[in-house]
Amino acid sequence: MxxxxxxxxxxxxxxxxxxxxxxxxxxxxxxxxxxxxxxxxxxxxxxxxxxxxxxxxxxxxxxxxxxxxxxxxxxxxxxxxxxxxxxxxxxxxxxxxxxxxxxxxxxxxxxxxxxxxILYDETAVASPPPYTAYATPPPEQTYGYGPYSGAYPPGTQVVYAANGQAYAVPYQYPYAGNSCPPSIPFFSSFSGWICEARRICIS
CATH class of the missing domain: 2.30.29.30 (Pleckstrin-homology domain (PH domain)/Phosphotyrosine-binding domain (PTB))
Known part of the structure; x- marks a missing residue:
């Protein structure tokens, strides 16, 4: 200067x-x-x-x-x-x-x-605010669907054979877990015979 x-x-x-x-x-x-x-x-x-x-x-x-x-x-x-x-x-x-x-x-x-x-007057230039620690934001929520845990309504299932006869078969639900449900018998006709087949869980 x-x-x-x-x-x-x-x-x-x-x-x-x-x-x-x-x-x-x-x-x-x-x-x-x-x-x-x-x-x-x-x-x-x-x-x-x-x-x-x-x-x-x-x-x-x-x-x-x-x-x-x-x-x-x-x-x-x-x-x-x-x-x-x-x-x-x-x-x-x-x-x-x-x-x-x-x-x-x-x-x-x-x-x-x-x-x-003017430019550097302590009263004119405010100090920055003190550091404040903010909580870490929660991770994004993901939505998935697990196995259904509720009970199916009770009752029976009516199955008709080839000759027209009706059979009452009870529901096998509910079941828990990720495995296939237990076998449920049902009836079909083949060449006049009534045979029992088992439901196969196709993954």
């Missing part, structure tokens, strides 16, 4: 309204800092131009102020701050006043140097 402009300026005090000579440094990050003298050991105040300054007045634009003795009003400069404070300055000459105005205006509108006070 380097100086953009440095030099002496007269500044009017806030309370007594007296003119005092201060040394001013304008830094490349937009900070205008003024000291008691050129040694920079005692800081009077500082202004962050891109953040704090809302207007810069020069000459007859300056309000409610009279220049120091022997100085024209064209040497006057006012920095209007966002908090309502106005810094009234007086340069050595009109040319010096113009140079300060243009340099301060550039630093005020140059957003590339807004830097720490």
């Amino acid at each position: 380097a100086f953009v402009k440095s030099g002496w300026l007269l500044r009017q005090s806030t309370i007594l309204k007296r003119w005092k000579k201060n040394w001013f440094d304008l830094w490349s990050d937009g900070h205008l800092i003024y000291y008691d003298d050129q040694t920079r050991q005692s800081v009077e105040d500082k202004v962050h131009m891109p953040v704090d300054c809302i207007n810069i007045r020069m000459g007859h634009e300056c309000r409610d102020i009279q220049p120091p003795d022997g100085k024209p009003k064209d040497c006057m400069l006012q920095i209007v701050c966002r908090d309502g404070k106005t810094i009234s300055l007086c340069a050595e000459s009109t040319d010096d006043c113009l140079a300060w105005k243009f340099t301060l205006q550039d630093s005020r509108t140059n957003t590339a140097y807004v830097g720490s006070e």
